[in-house]
C-alpha cells in the first residue's frame with residue numbers, strides 16, 4: 001500500500017510520529033518459541049505480518065479471520081518456510097462462533113499462551129452521512145468491542161487456571177488523542193474495548209495473566225487505503241507495525257504508544273475545550289474545501 005516515492009527523511013518522520021519499536025529476532029525467539037499464539041485478523045495487514053513474524057520466531061500461530069482462503073494462503077507460506085500455523089476461519093462478531101472457536105482451539109492445542117486481539121474494522125463518515133446508517137455503529141462495536149471482549153471472556157478461565165497468559169490489544173493512537181470528527185463510530189468502539197480491558201487487567205494480573213495495549217499509529221494497510229488523506233501521511237508498513245505487536249507479545253509492556261501521542265493526550269485532557277474547538281474548526285474548513293471540490297467536479301460534468 002502507499003508505495004509513492006517519499007522525500008528524504010521520511011523514515012525519520014515516520015519514526016517520530018508513529019514510533020518505531022524493534023525487537024531483535026533472538027529476543028523474540030527466546031520469548032515465543034513453542035508458545036501457542038492466537039492472532040485475530042491474521043488474513044491481512046498488521047495481523048498477517050504479526051503472524052508471519054511470530055511463526056518465524058518459532059511460535060505456533062493460530063490464524064483467525066473470516067476469509068478462509070486467505071488464511072490458508074498465509075498458513076501455507078508459513079509452513080513452507082518451516083513454521084507452524086493452523087487456520088480457524090470465524091466471524092468474531094458472532095458470539096456463538098467465538099465460543100466454538102475457543103472450544104476447538106483448546107481441544108486441539110490444549111492452551112493459548114498469548115492472544116493478539118487485532119481484528120478490526122474502521123469507518124470514517126460524518127454524522128450527516130450516517131442518519132440512515134445505525135448499522136455502522138452496530139458493526140464497529142461488534143468487531144472492535146463485543147467480539148474481542150467475548151474472546152477474552154472465553155479464553156480467560158483456562159489462562160487463569162494455568163496461572164499464565166498474555167493478551168495484546170491492537171488499539172489505535174486515536175483513542176489517546178482528542179476525539180476527531182468523522183471517526184465517531186470507529187473511535188467509540190475502539191475506546192470501549194480499551195477501557196474494558198484496562199479494567200479487567202487489574203483483576204487478572206494477580207492470577208498471572210497480563211495485558212499490553214498497542215496504541216498503534218497510522219499503518220498503510222487496506223484499512224487506511226480508502227482514505228486519500230491517510231495515504232499521503234507518514235505511516236508504518238504492516239511489518240513495522242508487527243514489530244510493535246511482537247514487542248508487546250514478548251516483552252509484555254503495559255502499553256506501546258507513539259512518542260508524540262503522550263503529549264497530545266495530556267494536552268487534550270488539560271485543554272479539552274480549546275482542542276475540541278480546534279478540531280471543530282478543522283472539520284468546518286475541510287468540509288468547505290471538499291464541497292468546493294465537489295461543486296467544481298459537477299460543473300465540469302465529472303462524477
Ligand SMILES: NC(=O)c1ccc[n+]([C@@H]2O[C@H](COP(=O)([O-])OP(=O)(O)OC[C@H]3O[C@@H](n4cnc5c(N)ncnc54)[C@H](OP(=O)(O)O)[C@@H]3O)[C@@H](O)[C@H]2O)c1
Pocket residue numbers: 040041042043044045046047064065066067068070090091092093118119120121122143170171172173216217218219220221222223224
Ligand atoms: N491501519 C491503521 O492505520 C491502523 C491504525 C491503528 C489501529 N489499527 C488497528 O489495527 C488492527 C488491524 O488493522 P489493519 O490495518 O491490519 O486492517 P486490515 O488489513 O483491514 O485487517 C483487518 C483484519 O481483521 C479481520 N476481520 C475484520 N472483521 C472481522 C470479523 N468480523 N471476524 C474476524 N476477523 C475480522 C480481517 O479479516 P477478514 O476480512 O478475512 O475477516 C483482517 O484480517 C485493527 O484493529 C485496527 O483498528 C489500524
